[in-house]
Amino acid sequence: xxxxxxxxxxxxxxxxxxxxxxxxxxxxxxxxxxxxxxxxxxxxxxxxxxxxxxxxxxxxxxxxxxxxxxxxxxxxxxxxxxxxxxxxxxxxxxxxxxxxxxxxxxxxxxxxxxxxxxxxxxxxxxxxxxxxxxxxxxxxxxxxxxxxxxxxxxxxxxxxxxxxxxxxxxxxxxxxxxxxxxxxxxxxxxxxxxxxxxxxxxxxxxxxxxxxxxxxxxxxxxxxxxxxxxxxxxxxxxxxxxxxxxxxxxxxxxxxxxxxxxxxxxxxxxxxxxxxxxxxxxxxxxxxxxxxxxxxxxxxxxxxxxxxxxxxxxxxxxxxxxxxxxxxxxxxxxxxxxxxxxxxxxxxxxxxxxxxxxxxxxxxxxxxxxxxxxxxxxxxxxxxxxxxxxxxxxxxxxxxxxxxxxxxxxxxxxxxxxxxxxxxxxxxxxxxxxxxxxxxxxxxxxxxxxxxxxxxxxxxxxx
Numbered sequence: 001x002x003x004x005x006x007x008x009x010x011x012x013x014x015x016x017x018x019x020x021x022x023x024x025x026x027x028x029x030x031x032x033x034x035x036x037x038x039x040x041x042x043x044x045x046x047x048x049x050x051x052x053x054x055x056x057x058x059x060x061x062x063x064x065x066x067x068x069x070x071x072x073x074x075x076x077x078x079x080x081x082x083x084x085x086x087x088x089x090x091x092x093x094x095x096x097x098x099x100x101x102x103x104x105x106x107x108x109x110x111x112x113x114x115x116x117x118x119x120x121x122x123x124x125x126x127x128x129x130x131x132x133x134x135x136x137x138x139x140x141x142x143x144x145x146x147x148x149x150x151x152x153x154x155x156x157x158x159x160x161x162x163x164x165x166x167x168x169x170x171x172x173x174x175x176x177x178x179x180x181x182x183x184x185x186x187x188x189x190x191x192x193x194x195x196x197x198x199x200x201x202x203x204x205x206x207x208x209x210x211x212x213x214x215x216x217x218x219x220x221x222x223x224x225x226x227x228x229x230x231x232x233x234x235x236x237x238x239x240x241x242x243x244x245x246x247x248x249x250x251x252x253x254x255x256x257x258x259x260x261x262x263x264x265x266x267x268x269x270x271x272x273x274x275x276x277x278x279x280x281x282x283x284x285x286x287x288x289x290x291x292x293x294x295x296x297x298x299x300x301x302x303x304x305x306x307x308x309x310x311x312x313x314x315x316x317x318x319x320x321x322x323x324x325x326x327x328x329x330x331x332x333x334x335x336x337x338x339x340x341x342x343x344x345x346x347x348x349x350x351x352x353x354x355x356x357x358x359x360x361x362x363x364x365x366x367x368x369x370x371x372x373x374x375x376x377x378x379x380x381x382x383x384x385x386x387x388x389x390x391x392x393x394x395x396x397x398x399x400x401x402x403x404x405x406x407x408x409x410x411x412x413x414x415x416x417x418x419x420x421x422x423x424x425x426x427x428x429x430x431x432x433x434x435x436x437x438x439x440x441x442x443x444x445x446x447x448x449x450x451x452x453x454x455x456x457x458x459x460x461x462x463x
Contacts (some may be wrong), residue, residue, distance in 0.1 A: 016072035023064035055129035071413040077398030374438035394451035396460035
C-alpha cells in the first residue's frame with residue numbers, strides 16, 4: 001500500500017510541476033505582450049522588472065493551477081492505464097476511488113492551499129503590481145531624450161539631442177509651442193539635466209546657445225507717412241546666451257513609487273473578510289441615503305404650506321390648544337395665492353424628481369460596486385472547487401484513454417481547459433453585466449463540469 005501511495009504521488013507530482021511552470025511561463029509572456037509598450041524604453045532597472053514578475057506570477061496562479069491539475073491527473077492515470085498497472089490494481093481488489101485516494105488527498109490540500117493563497121497572497125500581489133505598473137505607465141522622462149530623434153511625448157515641446165551620456169547631452173534643440181502666438185526655438189551646444197526635489201519638473205542647464213522667437217503674421221500697420229510696416233514677413237528676434245536654465249513640467253526623471261493606499265479600495269485587492277466589511281459599509285451607506293432622501297422630501301413638501309402662509313393676504317391664526325398654524329383651505333384663498341401654490345408645488349415636484357433621479361443613479365452605482373465585490377468573493381471559492389472538479393475530469397479520462405506522456409493528454413487537456421476557460425469567462429462577463437447573479441456567474445463553470453466529472457468517474461469505475 002505504501003508503494004502504491006509513493007508511486008501515485010511520483011506519477012502525479014512530476015507532470016504537475018512541469019505543467020504549472022510551463023503554464024505560468026506562457027501566461028507571463030501574455031502579460032508582457034499586453035504591457036510591452038509600457039515597459040520598453042523606460043530605462044527600468046532589472047530589479048524593478050523582477051519585482052513586477054514576482055507580483056504578476058502570484059496573480060496568474062488561479063489560471064495556471066487548474067490547467068496543471070487537469071493535465072497532471074490525466075497524464076498520471078494515463079500512464080498507469082497504458083502500462084496495465086491500473087488493470088492490475090483493479091484485479092487486486094482496489095476500486096478506482098481507492099487508487100485515487102492519495103491523489104485526492106494531495107489535490108484537497110492543494111485546493112485548500114489555493115483558497116488561502118487566493119484570499120491572502122493574491123490580493124496583496126495585485127495591490128503591489130497594480131501600483132508598480134501604474135508608476136511605470138506614468139514614467140515619461142526616460143523617453144524624452146533619444147539621440148537623433150525628436151520627442152513629442154510632452155505637450156507643447158519637441159526636443160532632440162545629438163548625443164547623450166548620463167545626464168549630459170550635446171547639441172540640444174528645443175521647439176517650444178506653449179505660446180499660441182509665438183514659436184520659440186532654443187539651440188545649445190551642451191546641456192545638463194537635473195530633477196527637481198518634488199519630482200514634478202526637469203531643469204535643463206543650457207550652455208552656449210541661441211534663442212529664435214517668431215511671432216504670428218501681424219496685420220498691416222500704416223505709419224504716419226502712409227507706409228506699411230512689416231507687410232510680408234514674420235517678426236522675429238534672435239538672442240544669444242552663455243548659460244541659461246529651461247524648466248519643463250515632465251513628472252520626474254525616475255520611477256516614482258505611489259502610495260499603495262491609493263489602490264487598497266479595489267475589490268481585487270481584498271480578502272473575503274475585507275470584502276464582507278466593504279459590502280456591509282455599502283449597504284449601510286445605501287440605507288442612510290434612502291433615509292436622508294425621505295426626510296428631505298418630507299421637509300420639502302411641509303415647507304410648501306409655510307411658504308404659502310407667509311404670502312397669503314389673510315393673517316394665519318394660531319390654534320389655542322397646539323399653538324400651530326391652522327391648515328389653509330385652498331378654495332378660500334385668493335386667485336393670486338392659488339397661482340402661487342401651483343407654482344410652488346410644480347417647482348418642488350420637479351426638484352424632488354431631479355433629486356430622485358440622482359439618488360437612483362447613485363444607488364445603482366453602489367449596487368454595481370456591491371456586485372463587483374460579490375464577484376470577487378465567489379471567485380475565490382469557485383477556484384477551489386474548480387481544482388477538485390477538473391481533477392475528477394482528468395483522472396477518470398486518463399484511465400479511459402490509456403494514453404500517457406505529453407502527446408494526446410496535452411491536446412485533450414488543452415481542449416478541456418479551453419472549454420472551461422470559455423465557460424468561466426462567459427460566466428464572469430454575464431455576472432459583470434448583471435445578466436446573472438455573482439454566485440451563478442462565478443460558479444457556472446464548476447456547475448457545468450460537475451456532471452461531466454461524475455459521468456467520467458462512474459464510467460472509469462465500470463471498466
